[in-house]
Amino acid sequence: MxxxxxxxxxxxxxxxxxxxxxxxxxxxxxxxxxxxxxxxxxxxxxxxxxxxxxxxxxxxxxxxxxxxxxxxxxxxxxxxxxxxxxxxxxxxxxxxxxxxxxxxxxxxxxxxxGAQEVHWALHFGAKQCFERQQWQNERTQLLSRIEERKWIDMAKGILCEIKHISESEAYDLLRKQAMNERKRLVDVATSIVNVYRLLQEQKQKGAK
The missing domain is CATH 3.40.50.2300 (Response regulator)
Structure with missing residues (x-):
């Protein structure tokens, strides 16, 4: 440095x-x-x-x-x-x-x-910087996984309600659809939740 x-x-x-x-x-x-x-x-x-x-x-x-x-x-x-x-x-x-x-x-x-004190302050500052960045990356990944799990759980709940199946069966259905469509599990789950919400909104508007 x-x-x-x-x-x-x-x-x-x-x-x-x-x-x-x-x-x-x-x-x-x-x-x-x-x-x-x-x-x-x-x-x-x-x-x-x-x-x-x-x-x-x-x-x-x-x-x-x-x-x-x-x-x-x-x-x-x-x-x-x-x-x-x-x-x-x-x-x-x-x-x-x-x-x-x-x-x-x-x-x-x-x-x-002095020169040695500056050197060591910069040395440990560099270590602190990259450790902080690593922690930030891990935190971002954890929050992303939590968000993905939320969408998957909502999609499972919707499938359980509509198809009258268990959670494990709903998860298997999600996984099979993701494999067939060559998509990530969370992307399939997000699509299911968004379509379900759209249908619910249309149903509510029709009722009015």
Whole structure:
């Protein structure tokens, strides 16, 4: 991991421009990271960030905690990279009201870190990022299976009601139809439920 993208917002951009003109005891992230041997690109808006993130191994967010969620959502939609927060005097002060916020962050960097500390923060941040993504993928798959099971159970209930058969017989019927039509079981079940609902709606309209 050698290429980093530093994100500034409007508040920290003003700070960046002010500090770049004079020596400062609280250095900017790009200064610290470059001194540690990293290649650093800087973005001040989403257009710049979207272009630069393609060549970046991680993103360092120099902005208040309250802005991390919106930035993180955009960045991760473009590329899966670790998101690290630059905790300086200014960003910490701007984040006081957001200390209870639930934010997507994989690690923290500070102006006082040395090269080894930055290295290990980035190393564990990368592990956290990919573990979080793996957990998200597993959660998505689980929710998908739950949703599929819901449609299959509804279709079984409809078949049991209409054909006066048991649940196991209804499941066998669904599976046989899926094989014959070369479709997924859930797709057949969804079609049955939707057709049944349509017929029920038409019946209700006819009754009126």
């Amino acid at each position: 050698r290429s980093l993208l530093v994100i500034h917002d409007q508040a920290t951009r003003s700070e960046s421009e002010r500090k770049s003109a004079q020596p400062c005891d609280n250095p900017l992230p790009e200064s610290v990271l470059r001194s540690c041997g990293y290649s650093v690109a800087i973005a001040y808006n989403e257009i710049q960030a979207k272009s630069l993130i393609r060549d970046s191994d991680a993103t360092v967010l120099h902005l208040p905690v309250s802005d991390i969620r919106s930035w993180g959502t955009s960045l991760l939609s473009w590329k899966l990279v670790p998101l690290l927060w630059w905790c300086s005097d200014s960003t910490a002060t701007l984040s006081v009201d957001a200390c209870e916020d639930n934010v997507m962050i994989d690690g923290i960097l500070t102006p006082l870190m």
